[in-house]
Amino acid sequence: MEITGNKYDSLRAVSDHSQDPYANAGVEYSVLDAWKRNAQMAAARTVLHLQNRHISELAGTRGESAYVIDIGTALLATVTEGLGTKNLVADAVRPITGRTHYDDIAQDTIATILNDLATVGAAPLTLTAFWAAGSSNWFADSERMSDLVAGWERACSTARVAWGGGETQTLLNMIGPETVVLGGSALGFISPKERLLSGNRLTEGDAILVAPATGIHTNGLTLARKLAATLPEGYATKVPGDATGRGFGEVLLDPTPLYGPLVETLQEARVDLHYAVHVTGHGWRKLMRAERDMSYVIDALPTPPPILTALQQWAHLSDAEAYGTFNMGAGFALFAPNTQAASAIRAAKSSGWDLLPVGHTEHGPRKVVLRPNHVTFEGVSLQIR
Amino acid sequence: MEITGNKYDSLRAVSDHSQDPYANAGVEYSVLDAWKRNAQMAAARTVLHLQNRHISELAGTRGESAYVIDIGTALLATVTEGLGTKNLVADAVRPITGRTHYDDIAQDTIATILNDLATVGAAPLTLTAFWAAGSSNWFADSERMSDLVAGWERACSTARVAWGGGETQTLLNMIGPETVVLGGSALGFISPKERLLSGNRLTEGDAILVAPATGIHTNGLTLARKLAATLPEGYATKVPGDATGRGFGEVLLDPTPLYGPLVETLQEARVDLHYAVHVTGHGWRKLMRAERDMSYVIDALPTPPPILTALQQWAHLSDAEAYGTFNMGAGFALFAPNTQAASAIRAAKSSGWDLLPVGHTEHGPRKVVLRPNHVTFEGVSLQIR
Numbered sequence: 001m002e003i004t005g006n007k008y009d010s011l012r013a014v015s016d017h018s019q020d021p022y023a024n025a026g027v028e029y030s031v032l033d034a035w036k037r038n039a040q041m042a043a044a045r046t047v048l049h050l051q052n053r054h055i056s057e058l059a060g061t062r063g064e065s066a067y068v069i070d071i072g073t074a075l076l077a078t079v080t081e082g083l084g085t086k087n088l089v090a091d092a093v094r095p096i097t098g099r100t101h102y103d104d105i106a107q108d109t110i111a112t113i114l115n116d117l118a119t120v121g122a123a124p125l126t127l128t129a130f131w132a133a134g135s136s137n138w139f140a141d142s143e144r145m146s147d148l149v150a151g152w153e154r155a156c157s158t159a160r161v162a163w164g165g166g167e168t169q170t171l172l173n174m175i176g177p178e179t180v181v182l183g184g185s186a187l188g189f190i191s192p193k194e195r196l197l198s199g200n201r202l203t204e205g206d207a208i209l210v211a212p213a214t215g216i217h218t219n220g221l222t223l224a225r226k227l228a229a230t231l232p233e234g235y236a237t238k239v240p241g242d243a244t245g246r247g248f249g250e251v252l253l254d255p256t257p258l259y260g261p262l263v264e265t266l267q268e269a270r271v272d273l274h275y276a277v278h279v280t281g282h283g284w285r286k287l288m289r290a291e292r293d294m295s296y297v298i299d300a301l302p303t304p305p306p307i308l309t310a311l312q313q314w315a316h317l318s319d320a321e322a323y324g325t326f327n328m329g330a331g332f333a334l335f336a337p338n339t340q341a342a343s344a345i346r347a348a349k350s351s352g353w354d355l356l357p358v359g360h361t362e363h364g365p366r367k368v369v370l371r372p373n374h375v376t377f378e379g380v381s382l383q384i385r
Numbered sequence: 386m387e388i389t390g391n392k393y394d395s396l397r398a399v400s401d402h403s404q405d406p407y408a409n410a411g412v413e414y415s416v417l418d419a420w421k422r423n424a425q426m427a428a429a430r431t432v433l434h435l436q437n438r439h440i441s442e443l444a445g446t447r448g449e450s451a452y453v454i455d456i457g458t459a460l461l462a463t464v465t466e467g468l469g470t471k472n473l474v475a476d477a478v479r480p481i482t483g484r485t486h487y488d489d490i491a492q493d494t495i496a497t498i499l500n501d502l503a504t505v506g507a508a509p510l511t512l513t514a515f516w517a518a519g520s521s522n523w524f525a526d527s528e529r530m531s532d533l534v535a536g537w538e539r540a541c542s543t544a545r546v547a548w549g550g551g552e553t554q555t556l557l558n559m560i561g562p563e564t565v566v567l568g569g570s571a572l573g574f575i576s577p578k579e580r581l582l583s584g585n586r587l588t589e590g591d592a593i594l595v596a597p598a599t600g601i602h603t604n605g606l607t608l609a610r611k612l613a614a615t616l617p618e619g620y621a622t623k624v625p626g627d628a629t630g631r632g633f634g635e636v637l638l639d640p641t642p643l644y645g646p647l648v649e650t651l652q653e654a655r656v657d658l659h660y661a662v663h664v665t666g667h668g669w670r671k672l673m674r675a676e677r678d679m680s681y682v683i684d685a686l687p688t689p690p691p692i693l694t695a696l697q698q699w700a701h702l703s704d705a706e707a708y709g710t711f712n713m714g715a716g717f718a719l720f721a722p723n724t725q726a727a728s729a730i731r732a733a734k735s736s737g738w739d740l741l742p743v744g745h746t747e748h749g750p751r752k753v754v755l756r757p758n759h760v761t762f763e764g765v766s767l768q769i770r
Contacts, residue, residue, distance in 0.1 A: 035530035042538035043548040050547040055510060057547065067511060067549035071574070073458045080465075080513035080570045082554045125440060126452060128465035130515065130568055145420035153427035162435040162442065163428040164452030167568075169467045172607065174564045181559060183515055183552075185465045185570030189438075189456070222557065 060200050063291070065116040065278060066188065068196065075190035077122035082130075082183035083109040086221045086253075091178065092228070093235050093249035100144040103151030104255040108218050109182045110155040111256035115278040115332065118260035121197040121267065122188030124159055129166030129184045134175035139168065159258045161186065195267050199290025201274040207341035208287065208296060208359045210279075211262055211348075213331035215254035215305045219280045220326050224252055227314055240313075241306035251307045259332040262353045266334070269347035275335040279327045285382040287333055287368050295364030301372050302329035302356050319373040324381065335361065445585050448676075450501040450663060451573065453581065460575035462507035467515075467568030468494040471606045471638075476563065477613070478620050478634035485529040488536030489640040493603050494567045495540040496641035500663040500717065503645040506582040506652065507573030509544055514551030515568045519560035524553065544643045546571065580652050584675025586659040592726035593672065593681060593744045595664075596647055596733075598716035600639035600690045604665045605711050609637055612699055625698075626691035636692045644717040647738045651719070654732035660720040664712045670767040672718055672753050680749030686757050687714035687741050704758040709766065720746065 047057050050069060058075065061068040066077040086108055090101040114124050129152065139145060156163045166184065175181055190196050216224060228248060231237040235249025242251055259278070266273055277289050287296045308329065312322040322328055334355070336344055341357050348355040366379035432442050435454060443460065446453040451462040471493055475486040499509050514537065518524060541548045551569065560566055575581050601609060613633060616622040620634025627636055644663070651658055662674050672681045693714065697707040707713055721729055726742050733740040751764035
């Protein structure tokens with residue numbers, strides 16, 4: 001399995017070329033990731049320029065999913081992210097469904113950016129787009145462009161962010177002529193400052209609540225694409241348990257939810273959130289994203305979307321492999337004092353969000369224990385900082 | 386000639402596939418750019434989400450090179466940009482020089498981002514990187530990665546910006562396996578707010594001052610790459626007039642200056658700057674970037690770097706073509722009251738910057754008149770908003 005994206009601001013140890021990243025973690029990265037450590041150190045050295053402008057980096061947030069600074073009157077957070085390869089699935093599915101699916105691809109792209117921003121408790125202010133295609137012809141497909149633009153606006157409205165503009169480029173001889181690389185950046189603010197979420201607020205005994213996933217989201221698409229090539233009807237293969245009767249490819253394209261409004265809802269309801277994690281690459285291992293010596297004990301698992309159950313079966317993945325790679329039904333995880341779990345669930349419900357209490361943090365070494373399926377992810381299996 | 390990048394936040398009319406964009410402007414874009422108009426309108430509609438957060442978009446800055454919002458205590462500006470194809474030149478030149486040149490490529494990438502930020506008078510706070518390669522092997526070249534990281538840090542230090550992190554991705558089947566797409570995003574602040582530069586501050590009679598270019602910068606590389614294929618010794622061909630005796634390819638790779646510190650220097654010296662333009666695509670046509678009915682009259686032209694003189698000769702470009710495409714020696718243009726031109730030049734000089742007074746604005750239709758070489762660019766030839 002390939003990990004297509006990672007934050008080198010925070011990387012010590014992710015190998016992005018391993019076939020089995022969680023099993024191999026700690027093995028091959030020593031050479032390949034030397035540059036990441038160098039980049040991390042080089043980036044940290046540049047903080048003095050911020051200090052010279054009388055602005056400070058927030059201690060402990062370098063390495064979180066968004067970079068946070070304190071400008072005195074407010075905390076500001078920035079994220080730059082890219083979609084990855086999911087649009088290749090849309091391109092392959094279009095002949096089957098007759099739809100471009102780039103409206104949903106737009107939402108996926110924005111979700112990769114804004115769900116990261118939401119993990120630090122930042123409300124999004126502005127979002128800029130980066131769309132780079134391999135030929136100018138790519139932009140000439142008016143149906144696809146219309147879907148992309150409409151989906152982009154729709155997702156911005158759902159996330160309540162202003163689309164400030166963006167950059168389009170045609171990169172001949174760099175990007176495939178039929179392909180586009182989609183990404184972007186966002187600026188958020190954390191106000192009042194107490195809304196900041198960071199790993200050092202986590203406390204033993206915190207409840208772990210998860211918001212449901214809608215499907216594969218934007219993680220694991222390389223595996224899914226390889227799998228499609230082996231299925232009898234390829235992307236048109238029906239997905240067992242999917243009530244809609246759609247094909248594998250179309251179901252893969254169900255877009256990632258925008259979880260920012262959920263975080264905002266809870267904060268406005270004065271739930272004392274401690275931390276948040278966007279469950280993407282590394283699946284449930286992501287729950288121990290914080291650099292804390294703490295165990296994450298899971299007593300209940302959400303029902304995975306049928307597409308992920310099918311993927312696990314078709315790819316012959318063990319539970320450890322599936323839960324260590326895919327979201328398996330948990331799109332976004334929130335941590336709050338146990339005493340506030342019920343009110344968090346109520347507040348979420350009143351805004352249309354389901355929140356499932358799945359476990360708690362407790363004293364112990366850094367690891368994730370999935371009791372229902374007897375899977376344990378040791379701390380060494382997630383070294384993304 | 387291909388224009389590889391443009392801001393669709395502001396686009397009405399750039400055709401990015403024309404062989405001769407300024408001559409054809411207004412001809413082919415009507416179909417291809419419908420999506421840009423739609424994107425522009427869709428983006429503008431999302432501003433209400435900012436208003437709902439009691440934050441405002443700055444009137445008139447949508448369509449400038451950076452997007453500016455007012456959070457009450459400060460103005461914030463954001464930019465997302467990509468390098469384009471210049472690193473393909475570095476890849477081709479490496480076997481000749483034995484150097485990766487990715488330190489300079491890093492500076493070019495950061496310059497595309499921060500020079501845009503500087504045009505609105507924003508000092509950079511944080512910068513995030515987006516590096517997407519076509520294979521994980523791309524990141525395994527330790528010499529190249531070391532140069533990229535070192536150059537990135539060096540450019541951040543020159544520009545006085547904090548490198549907040551970034552995203553690296555491996556995009557199999559999307560980007561060529563030997564290739565990387567480089568880009569990023571920056572957040573700047575404008576403080577005091579009066580430092581905001583925007584087209585509506587331009588006044589008839591303003592002096593036009595230009596800061597010298599060091600070479601081709603990041604614009605026109607597609608033409609340069611095609612040309613290299615026709616030269617007797619390719620990228621190793623000597624450049625007439627280049628005192629260093631280096632080959633065409635190596636000279637092409639001279640990095641773009643970071644003009645932000647120049648703008649900051651002038652503002653700290655209390656020069657009442659009115660507007661600034663980063664001279665990239667569209668060459669000297671860029672001087673009329675502001676949406677103003679005003680003429681830009683040039684009485685003196687800087688001496689072009691030898692690489693641009695050579696390019697003009699080798700590609701058999703007329704002055705209109707050369708000045709309408711390349712910077713021809715003007716890397717960055719500043720507009721200020723004529724009475725302040727001398728003090729601006731002095732303040733710049735004291736910080737090591739040359740500023741050349743080249744002309745002035747005056748009453749008249751929107752056009753750029755280059756008197757020394759009898760070239761006029763009519764307003765219709767620059768429609769990038």
